[in-house]
Amino acid sequence: MVKIGPSIMCANMGELKDNILRLDRKDVDFFHFDVMDGRFVPNFTLGPDIMKSLRPLTKVPFDAHLMIEEPENYIDVFSEAGADMISVHAEATTHLQRTLQSIRDRGMKAGIALNPATPLTVLDYIWDTIDYVLLMTVNPGFAGQKFIPLAMDKIGELHQMINGKNLSIEIQVDGNISYETIPKVMDRGAEMLVCGTSSLFKKDKTLEQAMDELNLLLSNRKEKLNLY
Numbered sequence: 001m002v003k004i005g006p007s008i009m010c011a012n013m014g015e016l017k018d019n020i021l022r023l024d025r026k027d028v029d030f031f032h033f034d035v036m037d038g039r040f041v042p043n044f045t046l047g048p049d050i051m052k053s054l055r056p057l058t059k060v061p062f063d064a065h066l067m068i069e070e071p072e073n074y075i076d077v078f079s080e081a082g083a084d085m086i087s088v089h090a091e092a093t094t095h096l097q098r099t100l101q102s103i104r105d106r107g108m109k110a111g112i113a114l115n116p117a118t119p120l121t122v123l124d125y126i127w128d129t130i131d132y133v134l135l136m137t138v139n140p141g142f143a144g145q146k147f148i149p150l151a152m153d154k155i156g157e158l159h160q161m162i163n164g165k166n167l168s169i170e171i172q173v174d175g176n177i178s179y180e181t182i183p184k185v186m187d188r189g190a191e192m193l194v195c196g197t198s199s200l201f202k203k204d205k206t207l208e209q210a211m212d213e214l215n216l217l218l219s220n221r222k223e224k225l226n227l228y
């Protein structure tokens, strides 16, 4: 089952409540919160207060992508704000396994986020402590960037590794997930699509129209894949 997760940093900040409620009515699978600290990435975005204020509006899982240094210091803060899943970057925390385990210990799903240039070998000794891998398909920090071509190969390689080990770890992809790239990332095994300005938050479409188009694209793709 391929899941759709709106990237909240791409929503209209002045109409955040309205956007969450409308996307909830369109049955999105998760809400993706990009958290940036101006250090790990050169930008600032959402924090725990925003997450906490939106939490009562929906039962859909909240996924926090921490693009911050020393994320281990903020696991409790985001857990209390209502996160159901948290991903941290391999380079951002000295004791990666401990940080991932502490996410799980608080009852959340633990994810590791990999920049486009971060090799898959960082997964070697944490397979048993992760529930999902977030493969960044752009360098994190900004919406509206171009898909990095080699990231496409990485999705397929990761999918093979997960299957080879018979693990149930989901592959999440984020960055220029568009009508053009979605069929390709799905073919390679991506299961969680973070949808931002490239597919969902479009100037010429309502959120409802964009969701209908995305769902149609996904169901057409699934039918095609089932024919193989």
Ligand SMILES: O=C(CO)[C@H](O)[C@H](O)COP(=O)(O)O
Binding pocket: 007, 009, 010, 034, 138, 139, 140, 141, 142, 143, 144, 145, 174, 175, 176, 177, 194, 195, 196, 197, 198, 199
């Ligand atoms: O993580 C992100 C930026 O670091 C955003 O979620 C993502 O890039 C938004 O999607 P789009 O690329 O379609 O604007």
